[in-house]
Amino acid sequence: MIVYDLVCEQAHRFEAWFGSSRDFDDQQQRGLLECPLCGSTKVGKAVMAPAVPAKSNQQTERQSLANDDPMARLLMLQRAFEAGSDYVGDRFAAEARAIHQAGEARSVHGEATPDEVKALREDGVPLLPLPFRPRARSDA
Numbered sequence: 490m491i492v493y494d495l496v497c498e499q500a501h502r503f504e505a506w507f508g509s510s511r512d513f514d515d516q517q518q519r520g521l522l523e524c525p526l527c528g529s530t531k532v533g534k535a536v537m538a539p540a541v542p543a544k545s546n547q548q549t550e551r552q553s554l555a556n557d558d559p560m561a562r563l564l565m566l567q568r569a570f571e572a573g574s575d576y577v578g579d580r581f582a583a584e585a586r587a588i589h590q591a592g593e594a595r596s597v598h599g600e601a602t603p604d605e606v607k608a609l610r611e612d613g614v615p616l617l618p619l620p621f622r623p624r625a626r627s628d629a
């Protein structure tokens with residue numbers, strides 16, 4: 490898996506994960522990439538800024554926690570995510586659409602086929618690929 494910093498036509502920046510750089514190219518060409526903030530599908534890779542050495546020690550420590558260990562960062566992200574989201578397995582497409590239509594604020598995660606993902610995006614349901622396997626399936 491690789492993560493890209495993406496930016497939409499309105500300069501919203503966000504991160505998205507892909508199986509490979511080809512997956513990114515493929516999804517971009519098919520208009521499947523969508524800004525989670527404004528829904529724009531005019532999305533491209535953000536220009537990465539060079540790392541600038543931090544001046545204060547405090548800032549350096551905080552940055553090293555977030556940047557130096559991608560796995561630790563990913564684990565923190567996963568824990569925070571799982572605490573606020575229900576695992577719904579292969580009912581994901583139906584659940585996500587129902588939540589979207591009801592205007593609920595809750596969050597779910599699970600599996601969806603590429604066709605389901607495409608249909609959800611066409612219906613304006615906000616969704617993002619996850620950078621990790623749901624724990625409920627880790628022993629499958």
Ligand SMILES: [Zn+2]
Pocket residue numbers: 497498499500501524525526527528529
């Ligand atoms: Zn946007």
